[in-house]
Amino acid sequence: MKDRAPGLRDRLAAIVAGDDPRFGNRFDEAMLIVILVSLAALGLETVPAIPGWLHTLCIWIERASILLFTAEYAARLGTAKKAWKYATSFWGVIDFLAVAPWWLTMGGAGFQAIRSLRLLRILRALKLVRHLAAIDRVRRAFELVREEMAVFGLLALILLFIAGVGIYEFEHEAQPVAFSSIPQSLWFVVVTLTTVGYGDVYPVTTGGKLFTVLILVTGIGIVALPTSLITTGLTRAREEEKARKQKPAAEQT
Amino acid sequence: MKDRAPGLRDRLAAIVAGDDPRFGNRFDEAMLIVILVSLAALGLETVPAIPGWLHTLCIWIERASILLFTAEYAARLGTAKKAWKYATSFWGVIDFLAVAPWWLTMGGAGFQAIRSLRLLRILRALKLVRHLAAIDRVRRAFELVREEMAVFGLLALILLFIAGVGIYEFEHEAQPVAFSSIPQSLWFVVVTLTTVGYGDVYPVTTGGKLFTVLILVTGIGIVALPTSLITTGLTRAREEEKARKQKPAAEQT
């Protein structure tokens, strides 16, 4: 199989890698559009109010895009220098999981266990990221603040746990359903510290309210910090790029 | 018409452009006050509790300001070097849309289709921005962080979609009304990731709650980042201005 059509295989490899002199870039753009259209169909399909023909169209778009994604997966697998390396790489796994559930259920409902695999369809959206050129600076920004992120992530986890146990002790007796267990109380803590505050659970005892005020004062900063950190990281990533560009020029003088 | 009163026309052009030696700046200030008063009347008019005379006054203010805005539009159109260039420019469109709906309905209710045009009245508020001198630095700040904004905008969209499909799969069976479709689920996702959390929809299943926690942890940073980015942009825009001012001085030495 390897030697059957070396010219065609090299061509295909160049196309999916995006550096074919004639089709490379167009393949990239075409796949982007296929992904976007298939995502739109995926969402639209679930709206009960749409007319029948639109629903049928959505299903056919779904089927067509699955075929295309499968063809893309096969092409990438077939043209990769080491097939297993691609299959176990991040994008290889995403590409596989984006189509596998459909083939397992053949687009139908299937068994309960297999049906829950349908959730994996959302991974298709991640395929968009591959086509995002500017993602490198973002990755670099995350790398630059990795350490601080880890520390604040851990501090946040510790705080979450302390808050969960604490609010459970205060509110469990007064609200045995809403604060039925510590894991259940963690739902309240996450909703509170992210400042979402749906209002489905909230403390009613004086002790619980005081404790909530306490964890809000201590915790909001810790939970909101990663955003600030990434901005810092982005600023520094940009400065690095600037310095790298200026260096060769400076060395010449 | 072009040659009837060239002196008057030039004068008018100078006045609306804001550089007439005698009235220029005053016209600017007067229009600012007209806009503010007309906006106040627009809001007040809808309060059921106001007395009749105030309601009538609001309606007359509305009519007077529409006349003034129309006169302004005519003046700008008539004095512009190329009338079509102004008419299709950003401010030309805003100026037109701020008065057109009123003339179409003659201030009355009109047909349903035309009535919905009344929403365009709010564009009048945008006219205020024209009189905002310091808007340039803000625009420059946005320009400086355009790339990062685009990346995070796209990441946010991808995340929104993944979250919408995911929460739909988890909650659709338990809450068929609140999570009736994927577009409907996106309402929940936006309200959650912006941390507004009205409480009209929230997950009730354990899977849905865990998934919500997951998207909160991943997503809040991405959604809140643009604010931090613009601050960075503003800081850099200011530094640019400073450098530009210092350069001529430095070059002299």
Add this chain to the structure above:
Amino acid sequence: MKDRAPGLRDRLAAIVAGDDPRFGNRFDEAMLIVILVSLAALGLETVPAIPGWLHTLCIWIERASILLFTAEYAARLGTAKKAWKYATSFWGVIDFLAVAPWWLTMGGAGFQAIRSLRLLRILRALKLVRHLAAIDRVRRAFELVREEMAVFGLLALILLFIAGVGIYEFEHEAQPVAFSSIPQSLWFVVVTLTTVGYGDVYPVTTGGKLFTVLILVTGIGIVALPTSLITTGLTRAREEEKARKQKPAAEQT
């Protein structure tokens, strides 16, 4: 009166200004404690569950602190170089308004109109700021970002208004009570854009939800920006201080 006890008057002036060699600083500290204790009493007094003696104690603390604040006001007024200049200064007005309502009602309920003046009691808390030494850098930080604050304040106001009119047009028919008028709709807009989201009002129509998503995407950044701006201001205020300290040293070399 001016000449009766010049020595005593100078002494008093030094004490309230905080630079008396013996009592100056202590007067400052004593007033801080009086303010804090009086604020605590003000709050505690309203709790229905407290025993009678504590309630009586709170009332007496209230009376005593009013006497002390009045004495402080009289002393500052009497020792100021120009009495009217103090009386019309920021702190002079705060000092006056913190005691005036009590004297007008003699601590009792009084007429409805005068009773609403009781709200002015909260100004007493502002008196704490006078004793806050580090407030200068904060004021400088605000000064440094004044321009940006003004621009974003105005943009936020424009956005609020546009959003208020818009959501009113979308939701008024479906929810005539919650969105009864444009000013009423502004309550929804403020609660939404600050991401508080109590859940007392929220859109129910598809158009209203889409419009809310739109204003959230545009608006959150604008509303949240002042916080980032002040941090930038604080950083720059600190750098200014540092530069000012290093300058004399640098000039010597």
Add this chain to the structure above:
Amino acid sequence: MKDRAPGLRDRLAAIVAGDDPRFGNRFDEAMLIVILVSLAALGLETVPAIPGWLHTLCIWIERASILLFTAEYAARLGTAKKAWKYATSFWGVIDFLAVAPWWLTMGGAGFQAIRSLRLLRILRALKLVRHLAAIDRVRRAFELVREEMAVFGLLALILLFIAGVGIYEFEHEAQPVAFSSIPQSLWFVVVTLTTVGYGDVYPVTTGGKLFTVLILVTGIGIVALPTSLITTGLTRAREEEKARKQKPAAEQT
């Protein structure tokens, strides 16, 4: 007792301090795992739906970890150069409070007064922080912005109080239960200014709504500022570290 086994005691001291040539680091890692497992058991134990054997396992894990923590406390106390210094140090107190409640109640329910001590179990999570190497930079960052934090902390407290008294005056008559007293109103203020907004309390009067808008506009920045401040602190702490590393190199040249 001090002289019975000096070799063993030194060895033990090295192990708990984490610099024993053979076990030091492993002890650290083992304790980390013990803490994590014991925290997981603490949470899981309260879930009503778990099977009986898992509940029993959780209780045994709890007992075993208490024994280990007690042994650790005894080892640290016995090997410390000055036992009292350790016992009164921050970590000494945490180590003690993490086990004391269990011994007092012997894992049972105990008297009401002692049962409330169970809340101290959550301090166990704090023990994790000791094993967090990167915590130093975070501490330094807090130190660097200590002054600003203090100022904004105080401003936030003053604002909270003013807002609490104000909203009480506006809403007490209309909602005598939700705004029953000033301390009760502070709950509303904290939930509002942190933008959590559960929706259990919200203003209903026009005055109350206007006042809430006012405190939101003034207050959100003050409450959200600490997060921005810590990011600034982290950036500066990192720059300090960098400068410290470069200094020796620079001094050599």
